[in-house]
Amino acid sequence: MEVDQQSQEVHPFEEIVPQSQPLIGQIPNISGGYSYPISDLDSLLRFLCLGVNDRVYRANTQHTEFCRANVKFIDRLIQDGRGSEVIKCIRDVSIQGRAYKHDTTLYALAICARSNNLETKQSAYEILNDVCRIPTHLFQFVNYCEELSEITSGWGRAHRMGISNWYNSFKSEDPQNHKSAKKLAYLVTKYKRRHGWTHRDAVRLAHVHPKTTDIRLIIEYIFGKSITVNNTPNQASISEFLDAARRAKRCNDVEEIRSLIANYHLSRNIYLLILK
Structure with missing residues (x-):
């Protein structure tokens, strides 16, 4: 009912649209009703945050398997020349912790890394270190890339450089210890195998060439080689840490x-198993 502000008379709506009919601008949805469409960028944001392509998040469902056919909006955005917006959205959601799980951001990033658009592909590997903060993320990203590659191995030049840069991004000195070589040594000993991948697999396939002596010490540990140490305090600290990890493993x-x-x-x- 509407009230005429001048005459204060109440009169019915001129047109009443039944629920079985769409309003202007609405489209059919998967529930049999009608809803307003959203943009591809909003669909991407919803997928990254909820892990689904509809409006409902089901807490009792494990959204761990994704299908390329369900995320066609990513391909459309890239084809429309909006790959930079996709990359920015992925990075923002990952850094701000807005996703319910990290799987969605890694899958979307893998799609961008496998894109035929060179600019999008390069941008995807540029934010790899921001999105893949621990080896678990890195190995899951590698796994998604292989799934999306289908026929080829997926270990092209850009992919090898991206993985190599991840290991070499850990500096010898970092006051906050977020990206120090000592931090990499800790991550290598903590996350040894995830999603069917090990550090030895990743380093071997990516042809990682250590840029610093500190990274070389860690690579030697990964391949089980004897660690050769110079007399610098930082290298001695890393060597002692890795040696302690080996001793604890065999003890x-x-x-x-x-x-x-x-x-x-x-x-x-x-x-944990040894302590039990």
Whole structure:
């Protein structure tokens, strides 16, 4: 009912649209009703945050398997020359922690990395270090890239350089210890295998060439080689940490393992089974 402001008379609507009919601008939805369409960029944001392509998030469903056919809006955005917007959206959602799980951002990033658009592809690998902050993310990204490659191996020049840059992005000195070589040593010992991938697989296939001696020490540890150390304090610290990780791995004495974890700040996750 409407009220005429001048005459204060109440009169019915001139046209009443039944629920079985769409309003102007509405389109059919998957529920059998009608809803307003959203842009491809909004669809991307919804996918990154909820992991689905509809309006409903189901907490009792594991949204871990994605299909390329369900994210066609990413391909449309790239084809329309809006790849930079896709990359920015992926990075913002990842850094701000807006996604329910990190799987969606990694899958979308893998699609961009496998794009035929050179600019989008380069931009995808430029933000790889921002999105893949731990080896678990890196290995899952690699896994998605191989799935999307289908026929080819997926280890082209751009992909190899992207993975190599991830390992070499850890600097010898970092006051906050977020991207230091010592931090990489910790990550390598904590996340040894994820999603069927190991550091040895990634380093071997990416042909990683260490840019610093600190990274070289960690690569030698990954391949089980004897670590050669110079007399710099930073290298000595990394060598002691990796040596402690090896000793703890082979040790059966619970008290000694506890001592190594406490003294060298080793990850407890690696030796959980031994401690039990």
